[in-house]
Amino acid sequence: MAAPDDTSAGGSAASSLPTSPPPTTPETQPYFDALAEGRIELPVCDACGHWIFYPRSFCPVCGCRDVTWREATGRGSVYSYSVTRQAPGRWGGATPYVLAYVELDEGPRMLTNVVGGDVEAVHIGMVVELEVARTEDGAVPRFRPAAG
Amino acid sequence: MPPRRAHIAGVFEHPGRHLPDRTLPQVHADVAAGALEDAGLGFGDVDAYYSAGDAPGFGVLSMADYLGLRCRTVDSTESGGSSYLLHVQHAAAAIAAGDCHVALVTLAGKPRTGGAAPGGSARFSSAPEAPFENQYGLTVPGGYALAAQRHMHEFGTTSEQLAEIKVAASLHAQHNPNAFLPDPVTVEDVLASPMISDPLHRLDCCVITDGGGALVVVSPEVAASLPRRTATVLGAGTAVKHADAGRIDLTHTGALWSGPLAFEQAGCGPADIDYVSIYDSFTITVLITLEDLGFCAKGEGGRFVEGGTLQAPHGALPFNTDGGGLCNNHPGNRGGMTKVIEAVRQLRGEAHPALQVPDCRLALAHGTGGSLATRMGSATLVLGQEDE
Numbered sequence: 055m056a057a058p059d060d061t062s063a064g065g066s067a068a069s070s071l072p073t074s075p076p077p078t079t080p081e082t083q084p085y086f087d088a089l090a091e092g093r094i095e096l097p098v099c100d101a102c103g104h105w106i107f108y109p110r111s112f113c114p115v116c117g118c119r120d121v122t123w124r125e126a127t128g129r130g131s132v133y134s135y136s137v138t139r140q141a142p143g144r145w146g147g148a149t150p151y152v153l154a155y156v157e158l159d160e161g162p163r164m165l166t167n168v169v170g171g172d173v174e175a176v177h178i179g180m181v182v183e184l185e186v187a188r189t190e191d192g193a194v195p196r197f198r199p200a201a202g
Numbered sequence: 203m204p205p206r207r208a209h210i211a212g213v214f215e216h217p218g219r220h221l222p223d224r225t226l227p228q229v230h231a232d233v234a235a236g237a238l239e240d241a242g243l244g245f246g247d248v249d250a251y252y253s254a255g256d257a258p259g260f261g262v263l264s265m266a267d268y269l270g271l272r273c274r275t276v277d278s279t280e281s282g283g284s285s286y287l288l289h290v291q292h293a294a295a296a297i298a299a300g301d302c303h304v305a306l307v308t309l310a311g312k313p314r315t316g317g318a319a320p321g322g323s324a325r326f327s328s329a330p331e332a333p334f335e336n337q338y339g340l341t342v343p344g345g346y347a348l349a350a351q352r353h354m355h356e357f358g359t360t361s362e363q364l365a366e367i368k369v370a371a372s373l374h375a376q377h378n379p380n381a382f383l384p385d386p387v388t389v390e391d392v393l394a395s396p397m398i399s400d401p402l403h404r405l406d407c408c409v410i411t412d413g414g415g416a417l418v419v420v421s422p423e424v425a426a427s428l429p430r431r432t433a434t435v436l437g438a439g440t441a442v443k444h445a446d447a448g449r450i451d452l453t454h455t456g457a458l459w460s461g462p463l464a465f466e467q468a469g470c471g472p473a474d475i476d477y478v479s480i481y482d483s484f485t486i487t488v489l490i491t492l493e494d495l496g497f498c499a500k501g502e503g504g505r506f507v508e509g510g511t512l513q514a515p516h517g518a519l520p521f522n523t524d525g526g527g528l529c530n531n532h533p534g535n536r537g538g539m540t541k542v543i544e545a546v547r548q549l550r551g552e553a554h555p556a557l558q559v560p561d562c563r564l565a566l567a568h569g570t571g572g573s574l575a576t577r578m579g580s581a582t583l584v585l586g587q588e589d590e
Contacts, residue, residue: 076333107448108334114447134355134452136347137400138339145339153344153399155450162448167338178355194337 075192089193097121107162128184170198208294209425209432212241212418229310237416250302254285281579282571291438310414311534347399363504365392375525413533437584439463456580457494468584479541481570538569
């Protein structure tokens with residue numbers, strides 16, 4: 055069974071991967087507002103200080119319901135990756151593409167794509183930086199090999 | 203007072219692997235009838251019913267209606283492919299508490315034929331994690347490949363070692379006339395099969411089959427009244443492992459926690475186990491699970507499976523003698539049911555003669571549901587012969 059992907063139309067000038075930003079909710083609006091400006095903001099727990107991913111208004115580390123949105127650097131490194139060579143639907147036309155967990159410098163590991171280079175060159179530990187794929191509907195965070 | 207232990211008195215695996223002409227309720231009924239007949243019981247004896255997200259409509263309510271069951275308790279615990287091991291655990295607890303005597307557990311699914319995913323896709327798109335995970339072309343093999351890649355990086359695990367798991371499953375499947383993939387394969391065959399999502403090849407992936415299965419879990423009084431040999435539920439453990447606010451760890455599974463719970467309850471350890479049914483959605487699922495259950499040290503799984511360790515009947519740890527999800531059957535994309543069924547066959551001495559583990563007294567069945575290491579349900583059962 056393939057994991058569900060949204061099927062709305064959309065394209066990306068930033069990369070050749072399908073881009074269809076999800077509908078936002080009041081709980082996660084700050085995340086998507088920041089992305090639209092090319093930045094990553096994440097909730098940080100007011101009580102225990104953990105950076106929380108995926109974003110939510112609740113700290114699953116300590117149970118606190120007070121979080122403050124803070125800007126992350128947008129830099130990180132590849133924790134794991136897979137060059138996906140077969141996929142259903144629209145993603146089938148985008149293969150090979152790199153699915154990855156990127157560990158942000160602030161700590162959380164997030165699912166994403168590594169774009170903007172040779173897929174065969176991606177490796178664990180590779181230093182990467184944020185590249186936001188924008189459409190008129192919103193924005194999706196991906197990562198590219200870091201400059202320098 | 204000794205614990206009031208439940209027994210698995212009936213099991214049934216649907217022989218079909220492609221069932222375009224049968225409805226889901228029909229398949230639930232087929233397997234329910236099969237397991238009750240195996241136990242020497244009838245539908246009128248059932249007083250508890252368990253099914254997961256694969257049950258159509260209103261789940262246990264729709265299926266109790268379809269089957270005409272009169273239940274004192276029901277349970278619709280949904281944890282993906284591990285659900286049916288949780289059902290056994292919950293049924294055993296209900297039996298120990300005196301709440302019921304004959305619990306029926308059923309699974310049916312038709313992904314080979316096609317159609318909606320179990321539980322419906324709306325549930326996934328409405329999940330709180332969906333906006334942050336559904337934008338990247340994440341496939342099921344892709345998610346497991348991320349874990350495999352990290353395991354290789356940390357521990358030096360190789361594709362050849364993962365392939366050993368598929369080879370063992372295929373050697374077992376050749377003796378199963380119902381197996382979807384009955385032909386033995388070699389390590390070279392696995393490595394030569396198309397890459398799906400690095401480092402997982404097509405032959406590292408399980409089959410996609412229609413079908414189902416059922417279990418009948420009974421009280422000790424009912425077990426003693428039945429002519430067939432039963433399997434005793436000696437221990438059960440459950441764990442949910444999740445992304446932990448982004449502190450994802452891809453090289454451990456919930457088996458790290460469910461295993462010790464089951465062993466403690468059963469009063470034994472990994473060295474005591476004669477046969478294992480290990481959830482095998484992918485080869486990497488087996489390798490990491492064996493480590494987490496304590497059959498070898500963390501990171502040693504690759505070396506552990508080399509040299510025929512998993513091959514029945516004479517390997518050090520015979521596994522999945524039905525051919526497993528990798529070769530035999532993965533009904534409804536949910537392999538936990540068939541894991542329990544084959545463990546019971548081994549304990550009854552009713553596995554294929556070429557693969558029957560001599561004097562199999564203790565068996566372990568392990569189920570994995572959801573996405574490996576990141577949002578998963580793990581369930582471990584330790585089962586014994588009837589007199590254990």
